[in-house]
Amino acid sequence: MANISDILDGKMDGKEVEIKGWLVNKRSSGGVQFLMIRDGTGVIQSTVHKDKVEKNVFDDTDKLTQESSLIIKGIANEDKRAPDGYEIKIKDLKVVQLAEEFPIGKKEHGIEFLMEWRHLWLRSPRQIAIMKIRAEVIKACRDFMDDNGFTLTDSPILSGSACEGTSTLFETPYFSKKAYLTQSGQLYVEATIAALKKVYCFGPTFRAEKSKTTRHLTEFWMIEPEVAFADFEDNLKLQEDLVSYIVKKVLEKRKRELGVLGRDIKPLQEVEPPFPRVTYTEVIEMLEKTKFKLEWGNDLGAPHERFVSLKNDKPTFITKYPTKIKAFYMQPDPKNPDVALCADLMAPEGYGEIIGGSQRIHDLKLLEQRIKECELPKKAYEWYLDLRKYGTVPHSGFGMGVERVVLWICKLKHIRECIPFPRTITRLYP
């Protein structure tokens, strides 16, 4: 069995090939049928000439419906007239299954229709391209980590305490107890730095948020590196290197897929360290003259993020948010404890936040004080506080949402296309 990708790469020229795949579409002209065939590695034009095949082969071809599964034998050849420069001249064709009328046709479908048929919609060239890019982004993340001395230590999905309140948590009965689905694996990777220094977790995370936006999923994948003895600066450097590496790898290996999406790759080619920075306070000042004006101390929303995101060709760090609007574990700036040693990374082209990170509080007393100020249940943090009793060290980390990175790199409009089977407030099927 040959792969269509090998033929398109020019490796099978003049050779007899057998391809197992699906019919994407078909047209006929005179005594020739033109079939576009997909095998999961690519799509290729294949021709059936009435006067060159057995009658039953031509008749079978004539009956073929969209997405029918088939096995063809023929000769692969370069052919400048074919859409991708190569073609198979079919000698024999066997129908594996004549497909029922495919619900997704060439006409425009509404998004709810497509989501309902997601299990079939995934076969479209556009969705295939996105899935390949998503896989490449994930591979790049893991390769970067593994090549840079990080050890994967997966955080648990189920946890017994609702650390930051139950309002956005999914909850499940757990034998005689209650368990919650993780919103972040960070606290757990903080535990493994003392064993392995540079660690990361990478798994699905869950937010039961009622927000219905183009950038939120209830279930999404997040990579969360954490590094012992790393400060705020080290943390930003690591983010720049990781994001640049991902973009470089996608450009290197998924140019064809970016082309399918019509993605202008110029802006992506700009992405290399260092990334520009702006403080939260500077952002507030810049917003002063706009209609998105905001008082210092309020959290930035989507329009503010978008404003910053459009300022630069590269991703931009917004640093040092007010301590009181950020998570309790973020290290206040020793020079100005009203702001935290944190940063959110804004993807360019209007995409907004893809990473949130910070230096963590390593001092036990300060951490206890922050837990109290934030009115969090100290009991739930017992083991986390232990980490500050037994050889605490300064450390930093961040969380990067995979689907948001895919959204930006593919330049899509909605995050629901960035994961094979999206979960949103209204979508739990298929």
Added chain:
Amino acid sequence: MANISDILDGKMDGKEVEIKGWLVNKRSSGGVQFLMIRDGTGVIQSTVHKDKVEKNVFDDTDKLTQESSLIIKGIANEDKRAPDGYEIKIKDLKVVQLAEEFPIGKKEHGIEFLMEWRHLWLRSPRQIAIMKIRAEVIKACRDFMDDNGFTLTDSPILSGSACEGTSTLFETPYFSKKAYLTQSGQLYVEATIAALKKVYCFGPTFRAEKSKTTRHLTEFWMIEPEVAFADFEDNLKLQEDLVSYIVKKVLEKRKRELGVLGRDIKPLQEVEPPFPRVTYTEVIEMLEKTKFKLEWGNDLGAPHERFVSLKNDKPTFITKYPTKIKAFYMQPDPKNPDVALCADLMAPEGYGEIIGGSQRIHDLKLLEQRIKECELPKKAYEWYLDLRKYGTVPHSGFGMGVERVVLWICKLKHIRECIPFPRTITRLYP
């Protein structure tokens, strides 16, 4: 900042180094203090000579408690007397934090005690070795897949229908609906084969089983490849290649860690394709003369699996189980529909099942019939049945539990040590 691993690899000989890490333990002899220091990349002996350092450095060293965090400067040197052949002669030492008395000492602790302190227990040499091997197993899985033309298509964790009954499912309110935590991503990867031919998902899966054994976790990671146009034989071949690759990579890169665990690597070196096979029916016959005697048609349990597992030095396939005790989607053998084209892979040395897989039913009518026979709710499988209407093809796949592979490769007694934060019926903390 240097890494201890670089010193132990002989790269820093005679050089001045700065190490940031933790005190593993300490002893003193005459005017010399011997510190074992861990930095997350390794452990090295470091010495403080009373007559060669400032008085305060020696005094600080004297006060150091187990797991205190510290920064040392000194000269790295080969030293045959040191436990790992290298040593640091400390010139300067800064205490980052004097740790409180560490709860885990040198004496034996009960397992419940250690599990309660899992966040600290992870710092022990044995747990570090296991975590590094787990990370290597996962990297090997992903590299193997990516290098062999597979595309990662993550299956969702949350799903709206309880396909195989709710008794072993975790359930969560999902806005106005109910959702269930996945037990397997298989049905979803079956949907992506038509788009990408060779695919896999790799994520956490959940079983709310009440079984309290040494081989069960309620939350564990599973890799599930699925291949279009692959039959029963192709499926076994893929499993042999994957498992052999994983073992080879761990032997190549984690020999030191296997040594820490005292793992005899000889049996691991035997692991290469092909793996021996035995049919379910043959197993029943072999059991006839043992105390584990079983009637044909009953499922194999742990003792039967162990019996087969001990037969060979390599992993062993048990093939063709009775159709009626296996999942509804498994293809019955056309030559004898009473058995399925399935196989479970038994790790050797008594470890039992690490993989379960099969050719899948691709015929719509047969699949509908099996759903009916198994008294499953057809409505829940609507989208899954669609896959058989629109270009169905023969296909096969399997699921491999990561922690069970780690259990076997590390030759451990209990699976709870094979994941950073294990979840069992009685364990949801930390």
